[in-house]
Amino acid sequence: MTAAELADMLPxxxxxxxxxxxxxxxxxxTEGxxxxxxRCGEHPVFxxxxxxxxxGLCRECAQAEKDWRDRNAxxxxxxxxxxxQRKHKRKGRR
Known part of the structure; x- marks a missing residue:
């Protein structure tokens, strides 16, 4: 089936x-x-x-993500x- 045919069937x-x-x-x-x-689409998920x-990342991409989070935490x-703070400040004005 084409993507258009499937989209018609799925609301x-x-x-x-x-x-x-x-x-x-x-x-x-397929299962298994x-x-x-x-991210890279090349390696299996770790x-x-x-x-x-x-x-849903491989070992290398997960390490890069953890390093990025550590640097930017x-x-x-x-x-x-x-x-x-902005959200609660706006609530108080109402």
Missing amino acids: GRTPKAVRRVRERYGRWR VVPLCQ FEDPQARRW DRIARENAARR
Whole structure:
């Protein structure tokens, strides 16, 4: 079936969404197949690491993500706190 035919059968799905899912998982998903990394698409997902498994990343990409989060943790926490403060400040004005 084409993506357009499947999208007609599935309510709320567009042909583009069907094509995107096919690109990600393949046309015929079989059980027991190890999925590929969401970032690089070359290596299998690293299932031994819970974070890598949750993120859908291989060992190398998961390490790069952890390094990035370590370098940017202070900035992210600061921006998140500022966002929460703005949110509660707006609530108080109402």
